[in-house]
Amino acid sequence: MPEGDTVWLTAQRLHRALAAQVLTRSDLRVPRFATADLTGRTVLDVTPRGKHLLTRIEGGLTLHSHLRMDGSWQVYGSGERWRGGPAHQIRAILGNEAHTAVGYRLPVLELLRTADEEQVVGHLGPDLLGPDWDADIAVARLLSDPARPLGEALLDQRNLAGIGNVYKSELAFLARVTPWLPVGELPAGITERLVITAHRLLEANKNSFERRTTASTAAPTGSRRPGSRLHVYGREGMPCLRCGTPIRKADQGDGSRERPTYWCPGCQSGPTS
Incomplete structure (x- = not known):
């Protein structure tokens, strides 16, 4: 399972690629959210919380993911070949004009209201790399x-x-x-x-x-x-x-x-x- 520093760095890379950009591609490949369409919305930020990743999106939505043992998020430039694994392992795609973020083998992927984030991370203790560290x-x-x-x-x-x-x-x-x-x-x-x-x-x-x-x-x-x-x-x-x-x-x-x-x-x- 990735440590908190790996999740923090993953969040920074996702934030640099997606934040303040309008999504031109959105594909959540999990049954519960397969029909969700986030295109046309702006990504506000990508925030790590312990080992959780919170991608906040315009309209009061948050895409919550957790890497656990084998999951990963990879960021690719426009036209760059995707190398994170076979297509059947892709669980999420978020893209804009310059970059595409691809989530592979994500065991946890859910779309929720930003106001409800505490339901998935509220149980966590102080985050070693977060502003709440105590x-x-x-x-x-x-x-x-x-x-x-x-x-x-x-x-x-x-x-x-x-x-x-x-x-x-x-x-x-x-x-x-x-x-x-x-x-x-x-x-x-x-x-x-x-x-x-x-x-x-x-x-x-x-x-x-x-x-x-x-x-x-x-x-x-x-x-x-x-x-x-x-x-x-x-x-x-x-x-x-x-x-x-x-x-x-x-x-x-x-x-x-x-x-x-x-x-x-x-x-x-x-x-x-």
Whole structure:
């Protein structure tokens, strides 16, 4: 599932291509909204909210989409070949005279009144990259269920919006605890530092699809060796950049979906399941 920084950057690209432009093409390929015609309306803005995308359109309408695991929005210039996937995977097309935005494999796509946006994003906690970011509220929500494993609490978008499996693993590594450690057992001050670090990391990566945590001011190794953009995520069996212990991988959660979790047994203390 894309992290909040990826969704933020996607929103910026869509906004640059569509905002303040009149739609000359509109095609929503989901049964419920297949007859909706947005042509002739002006796109007002494209706003990210956590991992949600809100495309606001003249007339009090919002196109709400969520990428989840496999979805993507691609922007093409006039006459440019579409390369995001086969035609049967296209769920939405929004075009103007200069650009066309194509949504591929979108598991969530719905047209609603802008006044009703809170029905789809009102449950979210403070957005790590949004104007509503509030570190104190995020800390309070994380600590509201002290028995919950850290990794699960970080992924719960009701606590803070924007963290996925990558940042979950990286943040636990930076805190030197495993993602299975109950939030209430974190050492004093660590929860506050985790929240500050999460905000700093997403801010540092929001302008690039090539995510890096090891070269940020929040990271202790500062490594730029090939294959070392991240401390632990995706590095199963490879040596830890800090201590050399092989990185391990396991699933975390209730089993309803894959939640790959990476950690270093040498650097991180706490339970491992």
